[in-house]
Amino acid sequence: GAVVSQHPSRVICKSGTSVKIECRSLDFQATTMFWYRQFPKQSLMLMATSNEGSKATYEQGVEKDKFLINHASLTLSTLTVTSAHPEDSSFYICSARDSRAGGVYEQFFGPGTRLTVL
Amino acid sequence: DQQVKQNSPSLSVQEGRISILNCDYTNSMFDYFLWYKKYPAEGPTFLISISSIKDKNEDGRFTVFLNKSAKHLSLHIVPSQPGDSAVYFCAATDEGGGADGLTFGKGTHLIIQP
Numbered sequence: 001g002a003v004v005s006q007h008p009s010r011v012i013c014k015s016g017t018s019v020k021i022e023c024r025s026l027d028f029q030a031t032t033m034f035w036y037r038q039f040p041k042q043s044l045m046l047m048a049t050s051n052e053g054s055k056a057t058y059e060q061g062v063e064k065d066k067f068l069i070n071h072a073s074l075t076l077s078t079l080t081v082t083s084a085h086p087e088d089s090s091f092y093i094c095s096a097r098d099s100r101a102g103g104v105y106e107q108f109f110g111p112g113t114r115l116t117v118l
Numbered sequence: 119d120q121q122v123k124q125n126s127p128s129l130s131v132q133e134g135r136i137s138i139l140n141c142d143y144t145n146s147m148f149d150y151f152l153w154y155k156k157y158p159a160e161g162p163t164f165l166i167s168i169s170s171i172k173d174k175n176e177d178g179r180f181t182v183f184l185n186k187s188a189k190h191l192s193l194h195i196v197p198s199q200p201g202d203s204a205v206y207f208c209a210a211t212d213e214g215g216g217a218d219g220l221t222f223g224k225g226t227h228l229i230i231q232p
Contacts, residue, residue: 004161034219044162044207046219059219093161095220106152107220109161 003027004096006110013084014118021079021113023094029074030096034107035067038091050077084117091115121145122210124223132231137195139226141208144189148210152220153182153193156205165206166193195228203230 003026013019023033031052036044048069049057056069066088068080077096081088091114095107123142131137141151149170154162168175168182168191175182181194195202205227209220 006161036222043222043224044220046221049219091159095161106164106167108164109154111161112159114159 002098002106002108004094004108004110006094006113008113009111010114010116012116012118015085016083018080018082019084019115021081021092021094021115023077023079023096023110025075025096025098025108028096028098030077030098031074032097033071033077034095034097035069035077035079036093036095038093038112044093047079081115084115086117089115089117119144120223121148122208122221122223124206124208124226126226127224128227128229130229130231131198133200134197137193137198137202137228137230139193139195139206139208139228141191141193141223142189143191143210145210145212145221146189147212148221150211150213151182151184151191152209152211153180154207154209154222155202156207156225158205162207198228198230200230200232203228 005024007022033050035047038044047062050069050071052071058064071077091112093112095109121144152167153165156162166177166180166182168184173184184191205225207225208223211220
């Protein structure tokens with residue numbers, strides 16, 4: 001149980017284009033999902049908290065107009081990198097918390113998406 | 119400013135011995151701590167967690183110890199196995215304050231030698 005998928009696993013795009021990354025909880029419902037970013041040999045950095053049916057909460061320094069987050073259902077959150085530039089190249093990982101868990105705070109992570117912007 | 123610190127970038131342990139990974143934190147509001155294992159180009163896999171109301175949690179070969187006064191936690195793996203070779207991340211969160219996101223350390227690369 002507690003499986004989270006991400007799609008695509010790898011994407012290469014041209015500078016200026018937009019890229020959408022999907023995060024799905026496959027066997028549980030997640031009212032809250034999280035988006036992280038990891039640069040090579042760096043820690044995972046929280047970008048934003050995605051709440052089903054409401055606006056995402058962004059961490060300081062993360063541009064909300066550049067990284068659009070939509071959490072339209074209890075099993076799907078999407079991150080759209082708009083007008084991507086080479087500095088946006090990174091490993092993007094989502095996580096989800098089981099809404100039924102009640103008091104259990106573990107987050108289950110997706111496999112990640114490697115974005116390369118040329 | 120790093121709120122969660124893993125000061126050892128790498129650790130090499132012989133198979134069968136105990137692996138001890140350390141983590142320090144500075145934010146006294148953190149009340150829940152987690153350890154994740156991560157392979158390159160994959161998402162982290164949850165290992166074990168501990169609430170600030172406890173000082174020890176054990177799950178099979180994995181035990182996490184928490185010393186609140188020292189703001190220090192450690193992950194013990196015994197006995198260490200070759201499949202344990204990976205990067206281990208310590209993470210913390212302020213659940214009581216409603217901050218759900220995790221703050222991660224930089225990770226420790228554990229290498230189990232045969």
